Every structure is written in structure tokens, then in C-alpha cells.
Amino acid sequence: MATQSTTTVYVKIDGANRLETIDIPPNCTVDEIKSVFYSAAEIPDDSGCILKLTDPTGVIVPIGHGLDGNTKDEPYLLKVIGDNLMNFGLMQSALDEVTASAQQASPADVQDLKTGIISLKKKLEEMEAGIAKKAAAPPAAVVRTPSSFSAPVAVEPASKPVRKPITLNSHYTTKPKYILTEETKEYIRSPSFDNWAWDENELIGLFEFIFEDLGLIEEFKIDVVTLKKFLIAVKDSYNNNPFHNFKHCFCVSQMMFGIINTTKVVEKLKPIDKLILLLSTIGHDLDHPGFSNTYQINAATDLAIIYNDISPLENHHAAVLFTILSNPETNLLVNVPDPVYRDARKNIIRCILATDMAKHGEIMAAFKKASENFNFDDAEHKSLLLQIIVKCSDISNEVRPTEVAEPWVESLLNEFFNQSDIEKAQGLPTAPFMDRDKVTKAGAQVGFIGYVMIPLYELASKVLPNMDEAIIKPIRDSLTYYKEMLEKTK
Ligand SMILES: [Zn+2]
Incomplete structure (x- = not known):
């Protein structure tokens, strides 16, 4: 428990x-x-x-x-x-850029540069004042309420259906400056990566590395400043839920990266496939309200109304991703030719919609059939493979070492318990697996790992080689760990 x-x-x-x-x-x-x-x-x-x-x-x-x-x-x-x-380093880099620009500035630019310097000075002063103020302030009380997107229509006025990307005032956003050792790079390519050792700003740096390592920056002529703005907009569009938050987004993306490297399927994928995988995993839970599809439908939230009860959350996540990409400031695909963009968009939407567990059986059956004569040149087979990789990555915590994975189980249970409490308070139906009075950590994990996770990964291994040692074995070890825990609590 x-x-x-x-x-x-x-x-x-x-x-x-x-x-x-x-x-x-x-x-x-x-x-x-x-x-x-x-x-x-x-x-x-x-x-x-x-x-x-x-x-x-x-x-x-x-x-x-x-x-x-x-x-x-x-x-x-x-x-x-x-x-x-870190913060002052970024400011220093920004000032360096201003100084460098000043060397070649035309008279018309001088006023802009002056304004830029004044604004940076102000930011530095605010940062210092903020540090002093925050240090003196008591810790904020922990208050959790459902987001406006998941609030019942009858109780609160309808909010905007799709969150607009934030306005970025980052004219002087710096280029990636993280320097990673070869050892760290290899670690990021591994499925045993420990997410808890990195804060959210560092994760943005690691995302930049993943884009670069997959060759996407070069292939799709991605502007690195736009990439950074895109990643910041993504981070800010994830809510501070116990589980469905920006760190989960990173973990899913990193596990996708770990799986395609460990299985070496990365060598068989085309650049567009890698782009689809990375943008799908990055966007797959954007603006998640911390309440499931069942809640959305039962509470008749805005999302359920907009999407007619059909995968309301997953439709919303994909819509938020493409809203961010529709903003010129954060559109990292601006240099991608139209037909390629359309293909990417179609498959990213398919991959994100595939993360709705209500579609699990259907996708498993389709991939099982494709796996019998799998052909990397068959567009439908390839699309199913990408969906399966995203699905594996989405539920992949148990691939990681126990000390990394176990806090995620507790976070997910906390999110479930919160939903169940609200459902009871609102007189809505509740699911036993979300009820704090009915579920145990060990019981939940034994069922999930044994009946959902292992069959999915075993099916994936029919097409992806080299899964056993680094990916499936840790899942089996985790099943043993929770079975023993369950025995002890009996
Ligand atoms: Zn997810």
C-alpha cells in the first residue's frame, strides 16, 4: 500500500x-x-x-x-x-549575444539593442529580488483541484477548448549549451535511465540532445532557438499532476529513445519515423487534467462534449500539440515540405490516439496480424509499429530499476485516489482500481504487469530484436518483486 x-x-x-x-x-x-x-x-x-x-x-x-x-x-x-x-549563466549568454550583435548593428538596430539590455538588466534585478523573497516565504500549501478542462460544465463556466500556446518573450533565447559526456549520452540511450536525478530545465537540455542524436535537427532543418521555444511551450502546457506531468512526458520520450537504440531498430527507421515517434511521445499527454476519460465522460466535461466521448483526452493532447506547432514562434516543422508534414501529422495523431487504453485490444490484434509477415516498407505495418513503440513507452516505468519505477506507481495511485475522491463527492461512478479503500500497490502492479505490460512487450519483441535482457527481464523482475510484496501483505 x-x-x-x-x-x-x-x-x-x-x-x-x-x-x-x-x-x-x-x-x-x-x-x-x-x-x-x-x-x-x-x-x-x-x-x-x-x-x-x-x-x-x-x-x-x-x-x-x-x-x-x-x-x-x-x-x-x-x-x-x-x-x-544556471539562471545567471543563461542571462550571461544572452548578454553575450547582445554584445556580439552590437558589433554589426546598423544605427536602426541600436535602439532595439538598448531596449534589450535594459530588459535583461530588469530581469536580473527581478531574479535577485525573487530569490530573496522566495527564500523568506513559507512553503505553499498543497492544494489540488481538477483543472478547468475536467470541471463539470454544470458547475463551472466552459473554458476555452484548446489552450493557446504561451507567449514567449525570448528574443534572446540562447542556443543549446549543454555539454554531455559520451558516457552520459550512452546512459540517455539506455532504458534504465533515472529521471529523478534531473530537474525540468535539465530535461529540456536532454530533449535537445535527443533531437540532435536522432539527426532530426539536420534532416528537417530545425532552428535550434525555435526548438528550445517549442520545448518550453510543451513544458508549460503540462500540468502539475502527480503522474501525468512533464517528467512523465520526458520518461515516455526517453524510453522510446531507449527502445529504438537497444533494439537497433533506430537503424531501420527513416528520419520521418523518428520525428513521428519523438513528437508523439512529447505531445502524448499535453494539458492532461489529471482525470481519466471515464471521468470526462461521466462528468460531461468540456472535453467530453467537444470530442463526443471519443478518446476526449487523447484527442485533446494531439490538438494541443498541433496548436503549439501552429504558432510560428514554436513551429519547429516550418522547413518540412508539405507532403512530409501531412504524413507526419497523420501518424502523430494515430500514435497519440493509440495511447488510449480503451483501444489496447484492437491495436494489439492488428499488430499481431502484421507481425506475422512484418514488412518495414509497408506503410500500414510501419504505422502500427510506431503506435506499438509509443504504447510500450507510455507504460514503461517497470523497465527502469525499482528505485526509479516505484515512486511513479505511488504518483499514479495518488492521481487515481484524487479522482476517486472527487467522483464520490460528485456522486459519479468510481472504478475499484482507483479507490483508496480497495486498491493496494502490490495488487495493482501484479495485475497490470502480468496482464497488460508483459503481453504488450512480448508482442513488440516479435518485430523488435534484442528486447529480452535489457527490456523484458527487468519487467519480469518487477513482477516477482510485487508478487512477493503481495504475499507479505496477505
Ligand atoms: Zn502517458
Whole structure:
């Protein structure tokens, strides 16, 4: 079972003679927990600093729901590593660009440059003021409500059906400057990648690497500044749900990257196939409200009305992705020829719609048939393969090591429990697998891994080689782990 009560931990702040008491409620997200730790360290959580938490024996422990309660006599030790280098580094790069532009500026440009410098100075001042203010502020209370998209029409006025991309004021957005070692690059290509070690800004840098490594920037003449703006718009269009958030988006994309590299199918795919896979995984849960299709339909939300109860969420995710791509500022496909764009759009929509588990049986049956005489040159076979890879990636957490995967199970259960609580409060039908009084973590995992995940991955392995050791074995190990956990709770 996921922890149902608040865990209290005592933390000594390194370098300060202070002992902080932190309560971790069961329903908060890992980001919210981290935010409280940043507050305890009296630094803002967007400072770019890294928090290192160790137990009394000096072992590093991850900040999240896995933390055990402790006593004042044996507190954890919290160290702050780094400073505001990341934010100030970006500002410095921007100033460098302004200076470089000034060398060749025409008189007409000078006023623009002056305005740019004044605006950057102002941002730096605001950043400093913000850091001071945030450091002094108490941690925000954890409040979770359904997003406006999932609110019943009868209760709240209808909101805009499709979120408009944010306006980006990033004339001086810097080019990718992350430098990754060959070892790190190889790690990002592996299915055992640990997402918890990276914050959201770093994940944007890793996304840039994936675009580059797949050869997409060169092949589709993607402007790197537009790519960065696109990724920021994507990040901002994911909601802060316990599970369906930007980190899940990254995990799904990274697992797709891990699967196509491990199976070496990356060598058989065309550039357009890789583009379809990456944009599908990036967009597949955009603006997810944290409530399932069943809730949307039962509560007759705006999304259910707009999409006539047909995969309301998946239709919405695809629509938000193409809304972002329709904005010239974030359209990274501007240099893609029309016929290629149309083909990509058709298949991205198919891949995103394929993530609706209500379509699972249908897609499994179609791919099983195709796998009997699979042909990479057959457009329908290829399209089904891309859908299967996206589906595998979407439910792939158990491919990762247990310490990476298990917090995701707890996040998903928290999102389910939240939905079930709201459904009960609104008098709507509830599903037993979302009910905090009926579900256990081990029971849920044994069923899901055994009946959904393993059959899907085994079917995929009929076409994708080299799946057994690095991809399917960890899933089987995870099944054993949860079966043993289930036995112990009986
Ligand atoms: Zn997903």
C-alpha cells in the first residue's frame, strides 16, 4: 500500500545550526516535497541548486515519498550544491549575444539593442529580488483541484477548448549549451535511465540532445532557438499532476529513445519515423487534467462534449500539440515540405490516439496480424509499429530499476485516489482500481504487469530484436518483486 499517513522527517541543514521538521503528506507530488526541502534550505526551488540529502550513515537518499520518518536525534543532513549558475549563466549568454550583435548593428538596430539590455538588466534585478523573497516565504500549501478542462460544465463556466500556446518573450533565447559526456549520452540511450536525478530545465537540455542524436535537427532543418521555444511551450502546457506531468512526458520520450537504440531498430527507421515517434511521445499527454476519460465522460466535461466521448483526452493532447506547432514562434516543422508534414501529422495523431487504453485490444490484434509477415516498407505495418513503440513507452516505468519505477506507481495511485475522491463527492461512478479503500500497490502492479505490460512487450519483441535482457527481464523482475510484496501483505 502507498503510505496513507503524513511522514515526519527531521533534517539538519548543512552549514547552518538549524534542525528543520518537515511533514510529507501522502497526496503531495515529488516536486512539492522537493519544494519544501528547498524552503527548508532557504533557497528558491528554481535557483538551479542541487539538494543532496544523506542519512546518518552518509548514504545519499532520494527526496520523495520513499523517505522514512526519523527522529530528532538521527536527522537527515541536507546539503545545497551549486548556486544560481544556471539562471545567471543563461542571462550571461544572452548578454553575450547582445554584445556580439552590437558589433554589426546598423544605427536602426541600436535602439532595439538598448531596449534589450535594459530588459535583461530588469530581469536580473527581478531574479535577485525573487530569490530573496522566495527564500523568506513559507512553503505553499498543497492544494489540488481538477483543472478547468475536467470541471463539470454544470458547475463551472466552459473554458476555452484548446489552450493557446504561451507567449514567449525570448528574443534572446540562447542556443543549446549543454555539454554531455559520451558516457552520459550512452546512459540517455539506455532504458534504465533515472529521471529523478534531473530537474525540468535539465530535461529540456536532454530533449535537445535527443533531437540532435536522432539527426532530426539536420534532416528537417530545425532552428535550434525555435526548438528550445517549442520545448518550453510543451513544458508549460503540462500540468502539475502527480503522474501525468512533464517528467512523465520526458520518461515516455526517453524510453522510446531507449527502445529504438537497444533494439537497433533506430537503424531501420527513416528520419520521418523518428520525428513521428519523438513528437508523439512529447505531445502524448499535453494539458492532461489529471482525470481519466471515464471521468470526462461521466462528468460531461468540456472535453467530453467537444470530442463526443471519443478518446476526449487523447484527442485533446494531439490538438494541443498541433496548436503549439501552429504558432510560428514554436513551429519547429516550418522547413518540412508539405507532403512530409501531412504524413507526419497523420501518424502523430494515430500514435497519440493509440495511447488510449480503451483501444489496447484492437491495436494489439492488428499488430499481431502484421507481425506475422512484418514488412518495414509497408506503410500500414510501419504505422502500427510506431503506435506499438509509443504504447510500450507510455507504460514503461517497470523497465527502469525499482528505485526509479516505484515512486511513479505511488504518483499514479495518488492521481487515481484524487479522482476517486472527487467522483464520490460528485456522486459519479468510481472504478475499484482507483479507490483508496480497495486498491493496494502490490495488487495493482501484479495485475497490470502480468496482464497488460508483459503481453504488450512480448508482442513488440516479435518485430523488435534484442528486447529480452535489457527490456523484458527487468519487467519480469518487477513482477516477482510485487508478487512477493503481495504475499507479505496477505
Ligand atoms: Zn502517458
